[in-house]
Amino acid sequence: MDIIVLIKAALLGVVEGLTEFLPVSSTGHLIIAGDMLGFTGERADTFEIFIQLGAILGVMWHYRSKVTGLVLNMHRPPERKFITSLFIAFLPAAIVGLSIHKYIKAYLFSTHTVAWALVGGGIVMLLIEHWHRHRVARVREVDHMTYTDALKVGIAQTLSLFPGVSRAGATIMGGMVFGLSRTTATEFSFFLAMPTMFAATLYDLYKNMHALRADDVTIFAVGFVVSFLVALFVVKTFLVYVSRHTFRPFAWYRIVFGGLILAYIYLA
Numbered sequence: 001m002d003i004i005v006l007i008k009a010a011l012l013g014v015v016e017g018l019t020e021f022l023p024v025s026s027t028g029h030l031i032i033a034g035d036m037l038g039f040t041g042e043r044a045d046t047f048e049i050f051i052q053l054g055a056i057l058g059v060m061w062h063y064r065s066k067v068t069g070l071v072l073n074m075h076r077p078p079e080r081k082f083i084t085s086l087f088i089a090f091l092p093a094a095i096v097g098l099s100i101h102k103y104i105k106a107y108l109f110s111t112h113t114v115a116w117a118l119v120g121g122g123i124v125m126l127l128i129e130h131w132h133r134h135r136v137a138r139v140r141e142v143d144h145m146t147y148t149d150a151l152k153v154g155i156a157q158t159l160s161l162f163p164g165v166s167r168a169g170a171t172i173m174g175g176m177v178f179g180l181s182r183t184t185a186t187e188f189s190f191f192l193a194m195p196t197m198f199a200a201t202l203y204d205l206y207k208n209m210h211a212l213r214a215d216d217v218t219i220f221a222v223g224f225v226v227s228f229l230v231a232l233f234v235v236k237t238f239l240v241y242v243s244r245h246t247f248r249p250f251a252w253y254r255i256v257f258g259g260l261i262l263a264y265i266y267l268a
Helices: 003-019 026-037 042-062 064-072 077-107 111-132 147-161 167-177 182-207 214-242 248-267
Strands: none
Touching (some): 003 042, 003 214, 026 042, 042 064, 042 182, 042 214, 064 077, 077 147, 077 182, 111 167, 167 182
C-alpha cells in the first residue's frame, strides 16, 4: 500500500470532517484539496462518498441520545412533530437535487465556480449577520419550530446544491433570516444534515458502485475514520462557539480563501 496515498486519504478525511458542518462548504474544499493533492477522477469521487458518510456518523454519534429518543418515541406528539419537521425541511433539496443532480456534477464542479461561490456566500453571510444583530430571534429551541419554519429552512438548503455555497451555511443563514436564533439554526442544521446527507450519500454510492474496488478498502477506511473523529470534535466545538460568537470570521475566511483561489486562477 502506497503510504503517500494513505496520507492523502487522511488529509482529505480531515478536510471533510472540518468543513462539513461549518458554513464554509465541504464540497468546495474537497474539490480544491483534491486538485491540489492530485487525487481526482472516479476513484476520488467514490472516496468522497465514504468520508462524507464518516462525517454523518460523527454528528449522529454526538446526538445519539436525541436520535435514539426520536426513533423509540416517534409515536409521541413532540417526537413525531420534530421528525415531520425534518422531513418537510428535507424535501425541497431532495426534489430539486434529483432533478438537476447530473447537470450540477457535469457543469458546476470546478475550482472556478467554487471560488466564486465562496466569495459570494461570504458577502451574504456578512450582510445577514449585520441585519440579524438588530433583531430578536423568534425561535430559540428546535422543538419550538413550526412546520413553516422547517419548510423555509429546507428551501434555503436548496441553494447549497451549487458547489461552494455550503449546506451548513445555507441552512444556518436561512434559519437566522426566518427568525431562528443562531444556536437553534445551527442545531437544526446538524439534525437536517442526517437525512439529507444520508440520502445524497446512498444515491451517489448507488451511482458509483461500479468504481468500488477491493484494494481500496484500506484507503477508504482511513478517510472514513479520520472524517468521523474530526467531525465529532467539530460538532462539539462549533455548538459552544455559536452560543457566544457570530459567523463573521467564517464569512471573512470564505472571502479571503475564495479570493486567493481566483487570483491564482486568473494570474497564474
